């Protein structure tokens with residue numbers, strides 16, 4: 252055999268190996284987590300095209316809360332979907348919203364609630380509420396379908412809250428009902444952990460937070476407050492075991508490392524005595540309008556009037572209007588974000604889905620979270 256023939260043969264064998272390898276890859280079934288993520292992405296496109304912006308108390312918010320849960324939960328899981336009316340007053344006008352959830356009863360005494368707010372804000376600026384918080388809503392809709400096909404050790408409730416942006420009215424009504432009736436979530440024990448998904452994509456990094464050690468101001472009963480970091484820490488160990496890119500934010504004035512304030516739906520749960528964790532995409536390394544507080548989300552210069560790259564802040568803090576914000580602005584749109592950050596939302600959605608999925612299906616994650 253000449254060298255040439257040998258080389259040609261080697262090439263043919265290599266090609267065959269590679270082609271059968273890629274064939275095997277194309278026929279392999281995606282993991283359940285990858286399927287949930289892919290379906291969430293699909294649902295997000297529908298939220299954007301069928302509903303768009305969803306101000307608290309608007310008919311668009313109700314369409315997302317009722318029509319989408321009907322389509323993705325009621326019709327395809329066979330699990331009863333529950334709702335609770337929420338009424339609230341903003342600037343003197345009375346409005347209607349709701350919380351909508353489904354509970355999968357498990358065998359153990361543990362019960363995880365995963366929540367996301369359905370409303371959006373900044374519609375006058377052009378926001379579609381894609382990252383805040385449509386992507387998390389889409390994830391919970393898809394996750395519900397997946398969980399309905401599984402045997403769960405621990406009970407799980409997935410809940411969409413109404414009217415978060417105008418004062419946490421939905422999550423407050425939900426936890427008030429839970430405190431008045433500890434069996435409010437039918438078929439499941441009082442929640443032993445809660446994970447809040449608020450803006451899980453868009454910003455530069457993925458963080459997991461716990462509540463502050465100091466009692467939140469909004470809590471009626473100081474003695475019930477639960478400041479435990481156990482849910483955050485359990486999520487972080489799942490993230491590290493699976494090489495997922497989640498981190499704790501560094502300390503900044505008023506907040507210790509990894510601890511967050513009472514500005515989202517985890518807060519009423521912490522007040523109600525439930526250990527909480529909170530997943531959020533932003534960037535705590537930016538020197539924003541009020542310092543390193545994570546409100547500025549991204550370094551991309553087109554999210555700033557003028558960005559000083561070396562100092563990671565505005566060139567002219569007095570004149571800066573945009574401050575790297577995505578949430579509540581014209582940047583929180585699918586077309587805009589896909590253009591600024593091709594692939595980012597999808598990658599972050601994959602990471603959050605994998606984190607939640609491994610947390611839910613991993614052994615003893617909840618038990619250790621509520622210890």
Ligand SMILES: [Zn+2]
Pocket residue numbers: 368383384415449450
């Ligand atoms: Zn939000």
